[in-house]
Every structure is written in C-alpha cells, then in structure tokens.
Amino acid sequence: MNIIIIEDEKPSARRLQRMLTALDFEANTMLHSVEESIEWFQNNEHPDLIFLDIQLSDGLSFEIFEAIDIKSAVIFTTAYDEYALQAFKLNSIDYLLKPIDEDDLKNAIDKFKGRNPQKQDVTLNFEDIKKLLVNPIEREYKKRFSVKVGQHIKLIPIEDIECVYSENKGTYLFTTDKRNYLLDLTLDQLEDELEPQVFFRVNRKFFININAIKDIISYTNSRLKIILKHYDEEDIIVARERVKDFKNWLD
Incomplete structure (x- = not known):
C-alpha cells in the first residue's frame, strides 16, 4: 500500500511515520507545504492513502485538492476540536486528533482497509469545511x-x-x-x-x-x-x- 504524509511540522511527520512502521505500514514520502504537494502530485502516481494536516505553512491543505484531482483516501491529522469536525464525517472522511494516539491510528487504518473498494474514497465539500474552519464552534481554553x-x-x-x-x-x-x-x-x-x-x-x-x-x-x-x-x-x-x-x- 502506497502511503504519503503531508505535514508541515517535520517532527510530527517523523513521529507518524514511526507509528505507521510499527503497524507494518510504510510512508516513504513526506511533504511539508501546499506548493511542494501540488508539484509532487503533478509528477508522481497518486497514493492509496494520504495522512493530511489541515493547516500547512503556506495555506490550508484543501488548496492541494482544488489544484489537483486526487482520488486517494484521506485521513486528516489535526488539532481542531472534535465537535468542529462533524462535517468531515458527513463527507466520509476520517480524522485523528493531535497528539495522535496509537490505538486511534490503528482504528483509522483498519477503517481504511475495510472500506468498500467500489466506493469513491474522497467526496469533499471543501467550501463547507473551510467555512467551518474560518468560523469554528466556540470552545473554551484554559483560564x-x-x-x-x-x-x-x-x-x-x-x-x-x-x-x-x-x-x-x-x-x-x-x-x-x-x-x-x-x-x-x-x-x-x-x-x-x-x-x-x-x-x-x-x-x-x-x-x-x-x-x-x-x-x-x-x-x-x-x-x-x-x-x-x-x-x-x-x-x-x-x-x-x-x-x-x-x-x-x-x-
């Protein structure tokens, strides 16, 4: 299975890579920005699965999908609050909250492996999700x-x-x-x-x-x-x- 990681924080990308290796999966490609990812997808065969951070150093990762027609399955890796991500479920997307837990990662991989291969993996309503991120559900922080x-x-x-x-x-x-x-x-x-x-x-x-x-x-x-x-x-x-x-x- 061909897996890539798109994550702007290199220590986080390497940690996820090690966690995948422990589960007997290899992610040999790591990308760190929107610009780098678009260039890579233009010149390489698209992977089976993408682990995708939402906020990259040069913009939202959704810009990659707006520029390139990607049919790969996607698992988001994000620090956004769980309640602000319910729309992702409606779009058949899985996500992992940072810091990523090993059991959650294994469950996400199992869900990917058990999907219906005849069903299109990615049906993203980018505009709805971006609106959700710009106007997220209000949350409480430490006082x-x-x-x-x-x-x-x-x-x-x-x-x-x-x-x-x-x-x-x-x-x-x-x-x-x-x-x-x-x-x-x-x-x-x-x-x-x-x-x-x-x-x-x-x-x-x-x-x-x-x-x-x-x-x-x-x-x-x-x-x-x-x-x-x-x-x-x-x-x-x-x-x-x-x-x-x-x-x-x-x-």
Whole structure:
C-alpha cells in the first residue's frame, strides 16, 4: 500500500511515520507545504492513502485538492476540536486528533482497509469545511492551571504565565513573578489547551505569551529571537519554519 504524509511540522511527520512502521505500514514520502504537494502530485502516481494536516505553512491543505484531482483516501491529522469536525464525517472522511494516539491510528487504518473498494474514497465539500474552519464552534481554553507546591495546590491564572517550556522531559510554567512550576502535561497536549490568540509555539520547546514579549530581534538563518519581560534563562528562538506563522500571529 502506497502511503504519503503531508505535514508541515517535520517532527510530527517523523513521529507518524514511526507509528505507521510499527503497524507494518510504510510512508516513504513526506511533504511539508501546499506548493511542494501540488508539484509532487503533478509528477508522481497518486497514493492509496494520504495522512493530511489541515493547516500547512503556506495555506490550508484543501488548496492541494482544488489544484489537483486526487482520488486517494484521506485521513486528516489535526488539532481542531472534535465537535468542529462533524462535517468531515458527513463527507466520509476520517480524522485523528493531535497528539495522535496509537490505538486511534490503528482504528483509522483498519477503517481504511475495510472500506468498500467500489466506493469513491474522497467526496469533499471543501467550501463547507473551510467555512467551518474560518468560523469554528466556540470552545473554551484554559483560564488557569493548578500546580502542586509542596503539600499545597496553587492556582496560576493564564495572564500570569509568560511562557511554557520543556526541559529534561518535564514541562514548566514560567510566571511573571519569575517562578517555575512543573506541569503534568506535555507541550503537545497543551496545543489544544492554550488559547491560540494568546500563546504561540515558537519551536519544539517553547510556547510564549504575546503579552509577555518585550522585544523581537532578527537572528541567524532567517530566524527570530524573542526577548520576554522576565524570562532570561535561555534564548528563545523562533524556528525558521515557524517564522511566517509567527508574524501572522503577531498581526
């Protein structure tokens, strides 16, 4: 079976590739943008199955299907809330919420293998889905975190958090009073918990609060260096592949 992965975050693409390999499936092609994907489909035999991220670095992945007549089966990999994805079910699409769970991946593969081969795999109503993404169902994000401090439980409001970072396999909050607090969540799990208008993941290690930014400085290899109001324990660098999205987020 020919499988490809379209995902703009290369670590996520490699993780999905490893998970597929563990299930005895190979995804030997990984694409990372709308432009790259369109060019690839124009010059290669289309696969049996596509694992497709919705938001790519240069636009929505639906633009690929608008440019190329693709009949491959599609499984979306997305961080969008489950309730905002009900329209996908109506279009016979399966999806996996990030971070992807191994059992969910296996179930999606089993569903693909058990489909009716005589039935057209992809019947996408792109306009309806794009409208849903532009005007998603309102959802609640974290207003505070509870952390353990000795024998006590401390509540930390979101507005008091300058950044969230990972270090030595732990995840920490850094607050405006220059304190660090250990969380029992990973950064991947926080993707759906932090309000995207306030927090941005600048690289694999850091989420930053837009209200905590003191300065933004040009850095080597077309990257950016972020100076926060209080955090100064190490440099915070916007990954090169995230710079465009970061600038859009600032606006």
